[in-house]
Amino acid sequence: MSKPQPIEYADASAEVKAVYDDIKAARDLRDVNNFWKYLANDPKTLRRTWESVKEVMAPGALDARTKEMVYLAVSATNNCGYCIASHGAAAAKAGMTPEQFGELMAVVGMANETNRLANGYRVPIDPAFEK
Amino acid sequence: MSKPQPIEYADASAEVKAVYDDIKAARDLRDVNNFWKYLANDPKTLRRTWESVKEVMAPGALDARTKEMVYLAVSATNNCGYCIASHGAAAAKAGMTPEQFGELMAVVGMANETNRLANGYRVPIDPAFEK
Amino acid sequence: MSKPQPIEYADASAEVKAVYDDIKAARDLRDVNNFWKYLANDPKTLRRTWESVKEVMAPGALDARTKEMVYLAVSATNNCGYCIASHGAAAAKAGMTPEQFGELMAVVGMANETNRLANGYRVPIDPAFEK
Amino acid sequence: MSKPQPIEYADASAEVKAVYDDIKAARDLRDVNNFWKYLANDPKTLRRTWESVKEVMAPGALDARTKEMVYLAVSATNNCGYCIASHGAAAAKAGMTPEQFGELMAVVGMANETNRLANGYRVPIDPAFEK
Amino acid sequence: MSKPQPIEYADASAEVKAVYDDIKAARDLRDVNNFWKYLANDPKTLRRTWESVKEVMAPGALDARTKEMVYLAVSATNNCGYCIASHGAAAAKAGMTPEQFGELMAVVGMANETNRLANGYRVPIDPAFEK
Amino acid sequence: MSKPQPIEYADASAEVKAVYDDIKAARDLRDVNNFWKYLANDPKTLRRTWESVKEVMAPGALDARTKEMVYLAVSATNNCGYCIASHGAAAAKAGMTPEQFGELMAVVGMANETNRLANGYRVPIDPAFEK
Numbered sequence: 001m002s003k004p005q006p007i008e009y010a011d012a013s014a015e016v017k018a019v020y021d022d023i024k025a026a027r028d029l030r031d032v033n034n035f036w037k038y039l040a041n042d043p044k045t046l047r048r049t050w051e052s053v054k055e056v057m058a059p060g061a062l063d064a065r066t067k068e069m070v071y072l073a074v075s076a077t078n079n080c081g082y083c084i085a086s087h088g089a090a091a092a093k094a095g096m097t098p099e100q101f102g103e104l105m106a107v108v109g110m111a112n113e114t115n116r117l118a119n120g121y122r123v124p125i126d127p128a129f130e131k
Numbered sequence: 132m133s134k135p136q137p138i139e140y141a142d143a144s145a146e147v148k149a150v151y152d153d154i155k156a157a158r159d160l161r162d163v164n165n166f167w168k169y170l171a172n173d174p175k176t177l178r179r180t181w182e183s184v185k186e187v188m189a190p191g192a193l194d195a196r197t198k199e200m201v202y203l204a205v206s207a208t209n210n211c212g213y214c215i216a217s218h219g220a221a222a223a224k225a226g227m228t229p230e231q232f233g234e235l236m237a238v239v240g241m242a243n244e245t246n247r248l249a250n251g252y253r254v255p256i257d258p259a260f261e262k
Numbered sequence: 263m264s265k266p267q268p269i270e271y272a273d274a275s276a277e278v279k280a281v282y283d284d285i286k287a288a289r290d291l292r293d294v295n296n297f298w299k300y301l302a303n304d305p306k307t308l309r310r311t312w313e314s315v316k317e318v319m320a321p322g323a324l325d326a327r328t329k330e331m332v333y334l335a336v337s338a339t340n341n342c343g344y345c346i347a348s349h350g351a352a353a354a355k356a357g358m359t360p361e362q363f364g365e366l367m368a369v370v371g372m373a374n375e376t377n378r379l380a381n382g383y384r385v386p387i388d389p390a391f392e393k
Numbered sequence: 394m395s396k397p398q399p400i401e402y403a404d405a406s407a408e409v410k411a412v413y414d415d416i417k418a419a420r421d422l423r424d425v426n427n428f429w430k431y432l433a434n435d436p437k438t439l440r441r442t443w444e445s446v447k448e449v450m451a452p453g454a455l456d457a458r459t460k461e462m463v464y465l466a467v468s469a470t471n472n473c474g475y476c477i478a479s480h481g482a483a484a485a486k487a488g489m490t491p492e493q494f495g496e497l498m499a500v501v502g503m504a505n506e507t508n509r510l511a512n513g514y515r516v517p518i519d520p521a522f523e524k
Numbered sequence: 525m526s527k528p529q530p531i532e533y534a535d536a537s538a539e540v541k542a543v544y545d546d547i548k549a550a551r552d553l554r555d556v557n558n559f560w561k562y563l564a565n566d567p568k569t570l571r572r573t574w575e576s577v578k579e580v581m582a583p584g585a586l587d588a589r590t591k592e593m594v595y596l597a598v599s600a601t602n603n604c605g606y607c608i609a610s611h612g613a614a615a616a617k618a619g620m621t622p623e624q625f626g627e628l629m630a631v632v633g634m635a636n637e638t639n640r641l642a643n644g645y646r647v648p649i650d651p652a653f654e655k
Numbered sequence: 656m657s658k659p660q661p662i663e664y665a666d667a668s669a670e671v672k673a674v675y676d677d678i679k680a681a682r683d684l685r686d687v688n689n690f691w692k693y694l695a696n697d698p699k700t701l702r703r704t705w706e707s708v709k710e711v712m713a714p715g716a717l718d719a720r721t722k723e724m725v726y727l728a729v730s731a732t733n734n735c736g737y738c739i740a741s742h743g744a745a746a747a748k749a750g751m752t753p754e755q756f757g758e759l760m761a762v763v764g765m766a767n768e769t770n771r772l773a774n775g776y777r778v779p780i781d782p783a784f785e786k
Contacts, residue, residue: 002354002524003347004252004363035245038252042364048445049245049371055441056237061230066197067238073201074242076775077208079341079603082249083242084777085260085527092526099192101528102566105775106187107198109573111205111214113768114166114180118213120731120760121135121169122739129216131395133655133747134740135756173757179579180764183572207382210472210734215384219396232397233435236382240442244375251338251367253346262526264786265612266514266625297507300514304626310707311507311633317703318499323492328459329500335463336504339470341603344511345504347522361454368449369460373467373476376428376442380475383397383431391478393657469644472734477646478658485657494659495697498644502704506637513600513629515608528776559769562776573769580761585754590721591762594728598766601732606773607766609784623716630711631722635729635738638690638704642737645659645693653740 006037016040019047026054033086065094073108137168147171150178157185164217196225204239268299278302281309288316295348327356335370399430409433412440419447426479458487466501530561540564543571550578557610589618597632661692671695674702681709688741720749728763 009020009031019040023032039046057067068091075083091101140151140162150171154163170177188198199222206214222232271282271293281302285294301308319329330353337345353363402413402424412433416425432439450460461484468476484494533544533555543564547556563570581591592615599607615625664675664686674695678687694701712722723746730738746756 003350003522034254034257035249035252038254039248041252041360042368044448045248045364045368045371048368048448049248052441052445053241053245055437056234056241060234061228062234062238066200067234069193069197070201070204070235070238071242072775073204074208074239075246076771077205078243078246079770079774080246080249081774081777082254082256083246084774085256087242088527088777089260097192098565102569103187103191103193103198104201105772106566106569106572107193107201108205108775109569109768109772110183110187111202111218112209112771113764114184115206115209115211115214115734116731116767117170117176117180117760117764118166118211119734119736120727120739120763121166121172122736122743123165123169123213125213125216126165129220129396134653134743172753173761175579176757176761176764179576179761183576186568186572203382207378210377210381212381212384215381216396219384223395229434233438236379237435237438237441239382240375240379240438243378244371246341247338247374248367248371250341250343251334251346251370253343253350260527264616265609265784296516296519297511297514300516301510303514303622304630306710307510307626307630307633310630310710311510314703314707315503315507317699318496318503322496323490324496324500328462329496331455331459332463332466332497332500333504335466336470336501337508339467340505340508342508342511344516344518345508347518349504351522359454365449365453365455365460366463369455369463370467372445372449373464373480374471376446377468377471377473377476379432379438379442380428380473383428383434385427385431385475387475387478388427391482391658465644469640472639472643474643474646477644481646481658491696495700498641499697499700499703501644502637502641502700505640506633508603509600509636510629510633512603512605512608513596513632515605515612558778558781559773559776562778563772565776569772573772576765577769580758580765584758585752586758586762590724591758593721594725594759594762595766597725597728598732598763599770601729602767602770604770604773606778606780607770609780611766613784621716627711627715627717627722628725631717631725632729634708634711635726635742636733638708639730639733639735639738641694641700641704642690642735645690645696647689647693647737649737649740650689653744 004038004041006034007040008037012040013043015043016046019043019050023050035082035086065091065096068094069096069100069104073104076105076108077112135169135172137165138171139168143171144174146174147177150174150181154181166213166217196222196227199225200227200231200235204235207236207239208243266300266303268296269302270299274302275305277305278308281305281312285312297344297348327353327358330356331358331362331366335366338367338370339374397431397434399427400433401430405433406436408436409439412436412443416443428475428479458484458489461487462489462493462497466497469498469501470505528562528565530558531564532561536564537567539567540570543567543574547574559606559610589615589620592618593620593624593628597628600629600632601636659693659696661689662695663692667695668698670698671701674698674705678705690737690741720746720751723749724751724755724759728759731760731763732767 020032023036039049068087071087072091075087151163170180199218202218203222206218282294285298301311330349333349334353337349413425432442461480464480465484468480544556547560563573592611595611596615599611675687678691694704723742726742727746730742
């Protein structure tokens with residue numbers, strides 16, 4: 001096995017093409033993003049991941065923009081460069097303004113800071129939070 | 132130095148008491164949470180952290196509930212037990228419903244999964260996301 | 263100190279050359295990878311790390327391919343680009359097939375997802391797992 | 394919303410009971426683990442996660458024991474206490490010996506160490522790994 | 525919103541210019557680093573982060589070199605490429621020698637290794653450390 | 656395999672006893688900490704880890720106190736509860752004052768915050784840091 005390679009639509013199996021078609025229709029795209037082209041090396045994971053993402057990211061109790069911003073917050077915390085780029089674009093497409101992006105990053109930074117302060121000081125959970 | 136210990140109001144310096152008073156007033160609490168009682172061992176960090184949290188978490192382009200949910204998303208990603216408990220409570224107080232909590236966790240889980248798929252498959256950033 | 267620079271064989275001290283020679287012999291390589299050329303800036307860490315890697319990665323109760331796949335799983339979780347590339351190649355050399363890579367990534371993704379669900383829902387350990 | 398609470402079989406909806414029954418049958422258990430009882434607060438996530446875990450963890454190109462060991466490796470890297478306990482038990486049930494556990498942890502430790510050495514020394518990827 | 529863009533001095537608001545001027549004066553620089561040029565998209569976060577960094581990194585009970593080395597240790601653990609580069613330079617400027625860098629990385633690597641061994645073996649805290 | 660169990664001195668093999676004796680002599684302890692008692696389940700890892708820790712933590716270009724503080728900084732970043740407790744005690748024993756602990760945690764918190772700001776804003780490395 002060499003470095004993973006993307007699978008383009010023209011070279012894809014019928015199974016993979018069907019997932020690509022569904023992604024393109026759901027998101028109104030002319031071509032799927034690289035993420036899906038690489039996952040296509042494992043058609044089961046491609047299909048399962050797409051079905052899961054479609055279900056999880058659908059507007060429900062939380063709207064699409066909030067969900068994309070949470071995705072971006074997690075991706076910035078984990079430092080996934082690809083995910084920061086793709087979900088940054090998706091959040092903007094869903095309506096995130098530059099001001100909201102700024103506040104989102106401020107919260108992400110602050111949470112990452114206080115998480116470590118709580119760890120390092122060995123802060124016990126307040127009884128009120130155990131109920 | 133032994134294990135960090137909390138500093139109760141009665142034992143606090145005037146500088147620390149002033150911060151405690153501001154926290155209690157801003158959040159309508161009878162006593163500050165353990166996090167602040169431990170940070171009080173370093174009064175400068177107590178003051179700076181509280182001033183920063185107050186500024187960052189104030190409603191602005193994002194509302195208070197969204198900010199608390201993002202805080203919770205980061206804390207679950209980092210597995211900070213104290214922070215999950217305290218910001219879970221804060222998010223609920225700010226109006227997060229159980230349904231919203233469920234969807235929030237679903238997004239957090241999915242983002243953590245796909246972050247690693249993007250890493251492992253070494254997916255390059257699409258040119259469209261570089262603009 | 264500027265940016266760390268690699269130390270090539272021709273420029274290496276006798277101590278570093280000895281480690282390079284051992285790596286090349288053990289792995290049947292004409293030249294050592296960049297990782298070792300950078301570690302060579304600290305000859306003690308170079309030697310200790312190589313001795314440790316050699317002991318840990320030797321086939322034992324687990325075979326070499328399984329060990330390389332675990333290394334890759336950890337590297338994808340931590341998003342170490344260099345390590346994903348080098349241990350991806352090492353795993354393939356040790357016999358990992360594309361199908362196995364696909365299933366490995368699927369497990370890594372799923373574990374990263376459910377780790378956060380367990381964190382966020384504050385799931386207590388079942389008594390059966392405490393024995 | 395207070396702290397998440399587990400949902401026992403007797404109190405579960407028909408939708409949740411159906412997932413519980415499938416888990417119990419697939420794993421030959423008298424009761425499901427706490428993880429599922431907490432996820433049941435969000436029936437869609439319960440169902441989706443179980444269907445995904447079932448598909449991902451089924452023996453395929455990798456056997457069940459290897460998959461459980463990879464799960465354990467990721468969980469130890471992320472420090473998910475619940476997941477270390479539950480997947481440690483699952484790996485043992487799937488045949489992992491104490492010697493294999495010891496070697497697994499040795500690889501996990503070494504990978505976490507060298508991941509940071511590669512980061513800190515800013516090691517560029519060897520051209521051979523880019524093919 | 526497209527990809528975040530840096531804000532150069534000539535294009536900055538008076539509020540942002542004031543922070544840039546303070547950074548340049550405090551660090552004796554002709555221009556601020558990219559980090560600040562990107563944060564300037566959110567002037568409140570720019571100002572707050574600079575004020576916090578200035579306070580935290582000032583020599584006190586710990587000297588400036590030790591603080592920069594700790595910053596570098598955290599950045600290598602989190603794999604923040606930008607931060608490793610910028611704080612590696614800052615640590616060197618503050619007097620870190622190549623030998624100290626080598627020992628720092630060795631400690632960072634070892635801590636990341638034993639952190640996971642402690643996690644995976646589920647080691648309970650010794651009573652002596654609870655006092 | 657059940658949950659890992661500690662191996663007490665009286666029950667240890669000669670090989671394990673020899674490592675325990677060396678740890679006790681080097682650190683002037685009456686008994687080794689739990690970490691070593693659990694690692695003893697894998698005598699090779701026990702020996703290798705102890706030899707590595709002894710080499711890495713010995714005073715050199717960095718003094719013992721600085722090394723323990725870096726260990727603590729990494730452990731707080733990774734949220735390893737055992738390691739925070741044990742290396743917090745070790746740092747204190749090596750002379751870390753409460754004021755130094757406070758400043759250490761402040762730097763750790765700030766680094767974790769700005770690491771994510773740099774990630775989220777996708778800040779490119781300044782050319783000056785690439786030399």
